[in-house]
Amino acid sequence: MKRILTLIGIATFIMACSKESNPAPAPTGEKATLSIQFDNIIGSKNLQLNTGNYTNAAGEQFSISKLQYYISNIRVKTTAGVEFVVPQDSSYFLVNEAEPASQFLKVRVPEGDYATLTFVLGVDSLRSTMDISKRTGALDPSSGMDAGMYWGWNSGYIFFKMEGLSAAAPVDPSGQNKFRYHIGGFGGYSAPTLNNIKTIVIDLTAGGIARVRKGREANIHIMTDVMKLFNGGTMVSIAAHPTVMFSDYSVLIANNYTSMFTHDHTEN
Amino acid sequence: MKHRPILVGALLVVVIYGCSKADDVMSFMGFRKPANFGAPVYKLENNDITQAGFELGRKLFYEPRLSRNNTISCGDCHIQTSAFTHHGHDVSHGIDDRLGSRNSPPIMNMAWSQTFMWDGGVFDLDLQPIVPITNPVEMDETMANVLEKLRAHPQYPALFKKAFGTSEITGPRMMKAMSQFMVMLVSANSRYDSVVRQQGPAFTPDEQAGYVIFKSKCSNCHQEPLFTDNSFRNNGIGVGYNDDQGRYTTTLNPADKYCFKVPSLRNLAYTAPYMHDGRLLTLDAVLDHYTHEMQDMPTLDPLLKQNSTLGIAVTTTERGLLLSFLNTLNDKHFITDKRFSEQAQ
Numbered sequence: 001m002k003r004i005l006t007l008i009g010i011a012t013f014i015m016a017c018s019k020e021s022n023p024a025p026a027p028t029g030e031k032a033t034l035s036i037q038f039d040n041i042i043g044s045k046n047l048q049l050n051t052g053n054y055t056n057a058a059g060e061q062f063s064i065s066k067l068q069y070y071i072s073n074i075r076v077k078t079t080a081g082v083e084f085v086v087p088q089d090s091s092y093f094l095v096n097e098a099e100p101a102s103q104f105l106k107v108r109v110p111e112g113d114y115a116t117l118t119f120v121l122g123v124d125s126l127r128s129t130m131d132i133s134k135r136t137g138a139l140d141p142s143s144g145m146d147a148g149m150y151w152g153w154n155s156g157y158i159f160f161k162m163e164g165l166s167a168a169a170p171v172d173p174s175g176q177n178k179f180r181y182h183i184g185g186f187g188g189y190s191a192p193t194l195n196n197i198k199t200i201v202i203d204l205t206a207g208g209i210a211r212v213r214k215g216r217e218a219n220i221h222i223m224t225d226v227m228k229l230f231n232g233g234t235m236v237s238i239a240a241h242p243t244v245m246f247s248d249y250s251v252l253i254a255n256n257y258t259s260m261f262t263h264d265h266t267e268n
Numbered sequence: 269m270k271h272r273p274i275l276v277g278a279l280l281v282v283v284i285y286g287c288s289k290a291d292d293v294m295s296f297m298g299f300r301k302p303a304n305f306g307a308p309v310y311k312l313e314n315n316d317i318t319q320a321g322f323e324l325g326r327k328l329f330y331e332p333r334l335s336r337n338n339t340i341s342c343g344d345c346h347i348q349t350s351a352f353t354h355h356g357h358d359v360s361h362g363i364d365d366r367l368g369s370r371n372s373p374p375i376m377n378m379a380w381s382q383t384f385m386w387d388g389g390v391f392d393l394d395l396q397p398i399v400p401i402t403n404p405v406e407m408d409e410t411m412a413n414v415l416e417k418l419r420a421h422p423q424y425p426a427l428f429k430k431a432f433g434t435s436e437i438t439g440p441r442m443m444k445a446m447s448q449f450m451v452m453l454v455s456a457n458s459r460y461d462s463v464v465r466q467q468g469p470a471f472t473p474d475e476q477a478g479y480v481i482f483k484s485k486c487s488n489c490h491q492e493p494l495f496t497d498n499s500f501r502n503n504g505i506g507v508g509y510n511d512d513q514g515r516y517t518t519t520l521n522p523a524d525k526y527c528f529k530v531p532s533l534r535n536l537a538y539t540a541p542y543m544h545d546g547r548l549l550t551l552d553a554v555l556d557h558y559t560h561e562m563q564d565m566p567t568l569d570p571l572l573k574q575n576s577t578l579g580i581a582v583t584t585t586e587r588g589l590l591l592s593f594l595n596t597l598n599d600k601h602f603i604t605d606k607r608f609s610e611q612a613q
Contacts, residue, residue: 131314132394133440140439141398141411152399154389154518189391190383193519248520 031108032212034076035219036117038095038103039264040067043227049097056230058237062166062179067097067226068149069160070123070138073199074107077116079209084109092123094138094149095224104219114210117220121198121258122159128186151184154246158184159196160257162226169242179238181229182245183254194246196254200261208266219267225260232256296322299379302456304464304493308379310393310451317448320430325449327427328442330610333417334397335407342400342446343610345372349603351535352376352453358546369510371546373531374539376455376602382498386528386544389518393450394443411439418442455534455602456493463596464493471596478593485580486590488571489530495597500527501569504562504578508545525567537598551594555587 040047042054047064055061071093074086086107096102127139135141139157141150149158160183169177187195202222204210210218230236234252244250296319301308315321328334330343346352354372370386384390390399400406401414418424418437425435432441459475462468471479482490491497500515507526515524528544542548548557562572562579572579582590606612 129391131311132392132443133314135440141395150398152390152395152402153385155391155395188519190388191515191519191521191524193521246517246520 029110029112030214032111032214033217034107034109034114034210034212035217036071036074036105036107036119037219037221038071038105038224039221040095040097040103040224040226042225047097047226054227056227056238057235058168058230058239060166060168060238062164062168062238064097064162064164064226066161066163069095069121070149070157071095071105071119071121072123072127073118073120074105075118076109076114076210077118078112079115082112084112088127089136092127092138109212111212111214114212115204117202117204117210117263119200121200122184122196123157123186124197125186125195128156129189151246155189156184156186158182159198160184160254162229166238166242168238179242180245181243181250181253183250183257185246185250194248194251196250198254198258200258202261202263204263204266207263208268210266211268216268221264221266223262223264225262226257228260229253229257232259299451300454302454302461302465302493304461305377305380305456306493308451309382310379310447312379312451315394315444315447315451317451318431320427321432321445321448322452324427324431325445325447326608326612327423328446329449333421334401334409334414336409336413338417340407342397345400345406346375348605348608348610349538350374351455351538351599351603353539355538355540358541369512370544371541374535375450376453376534377494377532378453379451380494380498383529387515387518388500388529393447394440396450397443397446415439415442453602453608455599457601458534458599459596461493461599472592474589474592475596478589478591481582481586481590482593485582486533489569490533495533496530498530500524500529502526502528502565502567503530503558504565504568504572505543505547505557506563506565508547510545512545514544523567526565527567533594534597535599535602536594538603551591555582555590558582559587 042052042064045052045054047067049067050063050065053061053063072091073088074091075083076086077083086109090107093105094102095105123139127135132141141152149161150156151158160181162181164179165177166179167177169179172178183196185194185196187193187197204220207221210220212218230238232255234256236253236256241249244253298319299308299312299317328342329346330341332338332341332344334341345354347355349355352375358371373386378384378393381393382388382391384393384396385399390396398411401409401411415437418428424437428437428441428445429435431445459468459471463471470476489497489499489501489503502514502525513525515527515529516522536542536551540549540551542551542554548554558572558580559582560579562568564573564578602608
């Protein structure tokens with residue numbers, strides 16, 4: 001009996017130690033599901049793929065046919081300032097405007113009242129360079145590639161992709177007036193290059209903190225205003241930049257869209 | 269009692285049979301680092317090379333189902349008898365005879381490569397096959413389709429089981445198997461290697477003289493024993509027909525414009541044409557380039573413009589010697605090794 005107790009003692013001690021070595025102690029307690037909803041809008045309108053017509057600050061009319069982006073590395077902080085980091089293996093999501101279910105990100109966090117949400121728009125560089133067997137689900141390059149969110153020739157994920165039609169765009173080889181924004185770049189593996197990984201911090205206090213409890217599912221409702229891609233620090237013109245992929249200009253676009261997320265409200 | 273010899277005979281047969289089976293297993297020696305090579309870069313600890321994995325990788329490498337219309341395999345553009353290049357093609361052609369924009373490089377000594385492709389855009393061999401499979405001018409297929417085709421195939425589920433323990437066919441498993449095959453493609457049995465390892469006759473006087481010239485004029489970039497330093501440089505061949513800017517396209521660093529991976533010089537006898545777009549057909553043309561056709565550009569490697577003189581000075585006599593040295597880098601054993609051939613299956 002004594003032995004077992006000693007063992008338990010040691011185990012507890014070890015657990016305590018390993019917890020302590022975490023940068024931020026996780027709130028204890030039972031875990032419950034927290035839902036984070038990404039509701040894509042454009043200016044003051046709800047986004048409608050293909051059928052909606054919009055005008056950017058450059059005065060160009062356009063419609064959007066595809067919108068996808070990676071959200072990863074989710075963290076939440078309680079009103080008391082205690083942070084919980086969602087285990088990385090369950091913290092990669094591909095939000096796709098064409099798939100409503102993909103717009104609700106479900107994570108398991110300890111019960112608590114959360115006032116801050118932090119996430120990465122894109123895929124961190126560590127995961128971007130990890131062994132292929134560690135890249136599952138939304139990150140499997142052999143399926144992510146089919147979703148069109150992976151550059152094979154320049155090994156790396158496309159973090160944000162938006163495509164659409166606009167008379168302002170020149171006719172492409174397929175005969176369409178198409179614009180394409182494929183934004184990625186994790187900083188480079190063997191040589192430094194552009195880094196478009198963006199960490200977004202959202203304060204939930206004004207819109208309503210998330211009260212995570214077992215048996216309920218709090219839903220943090222985020223609005224993603226993709227008009228910000230055009231109308232931001234840089235005024236992006238489709239005519240001048242119909243296609244932006246792996247190029248220096250992509251940094252300006254990424255800087256613009258960093259401000260596209262706002263917290264609308266929380267359903268507790 | 270009378271039957272004893274027969275019994276013994278039968279026993280012997282069993283023993284011999286057993287032995288030869290064991291030999292078969294023993295004959296797969298896994299990955300071996302040649303004595304004159306450094307430590308491999310490929311993370312072998314993440315991909316244990318086994319006979320079953322290697323054989324599965326080989327089968328996949330020669331599998332036309334990896335292409336949209338089941339016509340093109342990796343082995344079509346990477347032919348063993350040409351040291352796994354696309355012999356006779358300046359830029360390789362793929363599905364429906366669509367043309368690519370670059371010359372297919374040899375697949376050899378991949379375990380020591382830090383990056384892949386002429387621009388180094390791929391940093392892990394395990395991620396490499398995705399590129400040709402999904403490239404519209406190469407195999408034009410989707411990974412999801414390839415995996416479906418393999419799952420529906422009468423042999424692959426069992427082969428995956430043999431290699432990975434279960435018959436599940438996933439992208440990562442497929443990539444790992446293909447890497448096992450490619451990592452095993454080690455070319456280290458040229459005359460040069462046997463001289464360096466002191467396993468065979470020494471260089472002839474001409475070869476030795478050529479080696480000395482090589483070391484003073486070429487090995488800064490084409491570093492032994494791989495004959496590449498894995499760096500990206502502009503060797504002054506000038507802008508190609510399609511303005512391929514090489515390394516710059518993956519780093520966006522202006523200093524990398526028109527820089528390409530320094531290629532190995534092993535097996536040159538089998539890998540013509542030369543350079544990233546296959547524009548030079550012979551080694552004489554290559555040496556003409558280095559001696560008097562070099563083009564100055566802002567990113568030209570400084571080694572090729574010393575004391576403001578363009579190019580590398582090589583006399584006619586020196587050229588002959590240099591060529592005889594380069595000839596010692598051909599590895600007949602590599603291009604005829606049965607383990608690597610399509611017929612081996």
